[in-house]
Amino acid sequence: MTAAVKEFTEFAAGAAARLRRTAFLLCGDWHMAEDLTQTTLARMFVSWRRISRQDAVYAYASRTLVNAYLSDRRRRSREVLTGWLPETAVEPRASEVRMSVLDALATLPPKMRAVVVMRYWDDLSVEQVADLLGCSAGNVKSQSARGLDKLRAILDEDGPQAGLRKKRDNRNG
Numbered sequence: 001m002t003a004a005v006k007e008f009t010e011f012a013a014g015a016a017a018r019l020r021r022t023a024f025l026l027c028g029d030w031h032m033a034e035d036l037t038q039t040t041l042a043r044m045f046v047s048w049r050r051i052s053r054q055d056a057v058y059a060y061a062s063r064t065l066v067n068a069y070l071s072d073r074r075r076r077s078r079e080v081l082t083g084w085l086p087e088t089a090v091e092p093r094a095s096e097v098r099m100s101v102l103d104a105l106a107t108l109p110p111k112m113r114a115v116v117v118m119r120y121w122d123d124l125s126v127e128q129v130a131d132l133l134g135c136s137a138g139n140v141k142s143q144s145a146r147g148l149d150k151l152r153a154i155l156d157e158d159g160p161q162a163g164l165r166k167k168r169d170n171r172n173g
Contacts, residue, residue, distance in 0.1 A: 008048045011057060012041050019065055025117045026069045028106045036072070040065045062122070063132050066114050073110040104154040108147050115143040116151070 001009075019040055023033035043064050044051075051060055105113060111133070118129045119140070126144075130137045 004049055008045055012045075015058065015061055016041065019061060022062070022117065022122060023065055023069065025102075025105070025121050026066070026110075026114060027072075028102050032072075036065060036068050039068045043068070059128075059132065062118070062124075066118070066132060069114065070110050100155065101151075104151050107154060108150060112143050112147045112150075115140055116147040119144050 016037060020033050020037045023036040023040075024030055027033055027036060040061060044057075044061060051057055105116070108116060114133065115129055118124045118132060119126070124132065126137045126140045129140045133140070
């Protein structure tokens, strides 16, 4: 095994879990997140020797992950994944609230979702997200604001389940 392969293997072992979590937030499906992570690592392996600064490896990985996600979304039809049945139970538990938030996140367009995830989950600055997505800082700010407004509207003041029920009722009626 060459030094470069060994170095990449160590990087992949350390970064895979983080990439998988970010991928899940982008796509909302653990299986797809696994596929996106594998695609990201495969693409990085091919270009591992060309990555000039080792301190930029994580930024390169994030950019590759977002590109893989956006590319996949362009190829697939629009689908919204839901993690709960239409019937409502008693007060939503923490896991139900989490699923509601993930469902709401799934309604955002792919690029807006990438901005929201990178800004508020990965805790990247506006400039870092702009560099990562290849757009202006103003675009990131407007996408963040619009995305958060859309999430607030979906989740509503009455709670995550109420906002999603209203959206579902509007689609059915």
